Amino acid sequence: MADGTDIGYLMGTYSRLPVAFARGEGAWLWDERGTRYLDALAGVAVCGLGHSHPAVRQAICDQAECLIHTSNWYQIPLQEQLGQALCAVSGMERAFFCNSGAEANEAAIKLARLHGHERKIQNPSIIVMEGSFHGRTLATLSATGNRRVQAGFEPLVSGFNRVPYNDLDSVRQVGEHDNKVVAVLVEPIQGEGGIVIPDTGYLEGLRHLCDERGWLLMLDEIQTGMCRTGKWFAWQHEHLSPDIVTVAKSLGNGVPIGACLARGAAASLFHAGSHGSTFGGNPLAARAALAVIATLKQQKLDQRAAILGDRIIARLKEGFQSRTEVRSVRGRGLMIGIDLDRPCRVLMEIALGHGLLINVTAERTVRLLPPLILTNKEADEIVERLLVSVADFLKT
Numbered sequence: 001m002a003d004g005t006d007i008g009y010l011m012g013t014y015s016r017l018p019v020a021f022a023r024g025e026g027a028w029l030w031d032e033r034g035t036r037y038l039d040a041l042a043g044v045a046v047c048g049l050g051h052s053h054p055a056v057r058q059a060i061c062d063q064a065e066c067l068i069h070t071s072n073w074y075q076i077p078l079q080e081q082l083g084q085a086l087c088a089v090s091g092m093e094r095a096f097f098c099n100s101g102a103e104a105n106e107a108a109i110k111l112a113r114l115h116g117h118e119r120k121i122q123n124p125s126i127i128v129m130e131g132s133f134h135g136r137t138l139a140t141l142s143a144t145g146n147r148r149v150q151a152g153f154e155p156l157v158s159g160f161n162r163v164p165y166n167d168l169d170s171v172r173q174v175g176e177h178d179n180k181v182v183a184v185l186v187e188p189i190q191g192e193g194g195i196v197i198p199d200t201g202y203l204e205g206l207r208h209l210c211d212e213r214g215w216l217l218m219l220d221e222i223q224t225g226m227c228r229t230g231k232w233f234a235w236q237h238e239h240l241s242p243d244i245v246t247v248a249k250s251l252g253n254g255v256p257i258g259a260c261l262a263r264g265a266a267a268s269l270f271h272a273g274s275h276g277s278t279f280g281g282n283p284l285a286a287r288a289a290l291a292v293i294a295t296l297k298q299q300k301l302d303q304r305a306a307i308l309g310d311r312i313i314a315r316l317k318e319g320f321q322s323r324t325e326v327r328s329v330r331g332r333g334l335m336i337g338i339d340l341d342r343p344c345r346v347l348m349e350i351a352l353g354h355g356l357l358i359n360v361t362a363e364r365t366v367r368l369l370p371p372l373i374l375t376n377k378e379a380d381e382i383v384e385r386l387l388v389s390v391a392d393f394l395k396t
């Protein structure tokens with residue numbers, strides 16, 4: 001069916017827009033009829049290097065000719081190289097590889113529990129935030145601060161203690177009353193929650209509380225990581241260092257791969273047999289991710305994302321200046337949110353009609369996560385098409 005609610009052989013987990021893409025290059029996608037779309041979503045922050053990037057394409061082809069998969073029963077030099085490359089850009093010390101964001105967070109949650117049991121805490125709990133998103137597995141949906149993600153899947157996994165986002169006092173209070181806390185799991189900028197940027201000093205404040213109490217600071221950088229916000233990782237806008245970081249989405253530019261990175265004592269909590277993944281860090285995925293990291297570095301795409309983000313945000317602010325229906329334009333690097341005064345999910349379809357791919361999250365926040373390889377002209381084109389789409393939406 002055209003509305004995508006009943007597509008026969010697939011379970012109805014997604015409400016899909018009525019379009020299928022056949023080809024992609026850079027920031028552009030072509031549908032089956034040859035119509036061209038400008039992609040300001042990049043597969044939800046996955047294709048940071050755009051579609052069919054030559055370096056990633058070459059890496060995948062070369063590796064597929066050579067060796068796709070072995071097993072974590074054997075040494076995997078490409079996985080070791082990737083661990084080293086990720087530690088170099090993050091300042092972390094060790095990596096565990098998996099295949100998705102949820103799995104990376106599962107690893108982090110398991111590390112927190114091991115950390116708690118080492119400290120003789122029987123029922124360790126993790127502080128998580130209202131409005132957060134951490135994935136769809138049972139543990140990660142339990143950690144997620146959105147009832148719609150949890151509804152119907154009870155009983156939830158226990159051991160999460162929820163507080164408001166961007167509120168250090170609440171975290172401090174939980175610490176004073178609950179001696180079972182062992183870690184804080186938090187997004188440096190909330191993505192699904194509506195591009196919520198906390199106050200400067202929030203992450204440093206969390207770091208301070210974690211140090212005081214012996215908790216692990218675990219940052220979910222699945223959406224914010226890999227140069228998107230103008231730094232390799234969003235926490236690097238401040239002066240701190242987390243104990244655990246989770247990465248996925250743009251790590252493989254579309255090849256499924258996730259990673260849980262750790263530093264200090266947290267890096268030595270897993271032992272042989274305590275965790276694992278069949279596919280995790282296989283030669284194909286590791287090779288693709290190495291190509292992604294090399295390209296991000298070579299082209300200094302962290303700096304480029306910052307410049308492009310400033311440009312897009314400035315032009316959007318100007319373009320929406322006289323529109324009282326647009327409540328706020330904000331972002332960091334190429335993670336941009338535009339709040340409207342009303343629910344606006346239908347804007348995704350309206351924008352599609354104008355050849356622009358965007359997302360709406362948290363009901364009324366337009367979310368832009370374009371690829372970092374945009375030209376200035378493409379960045380301006382995103383703004384133009386969005387202004388037209390919003391004008392259309394507000395007319396209806």
Ligand SMILES: *Cc1c(COP(=O)(O)O)cnc(C)c1O
Nearest residue numbers: 100101102133134135191222223
């Ligand atoms: C997308 C996302 C996840 C889940 O990643 P999957 O690969 O879909 O499992 C977790 N946390 C954040 C912040 C995300 O944006």
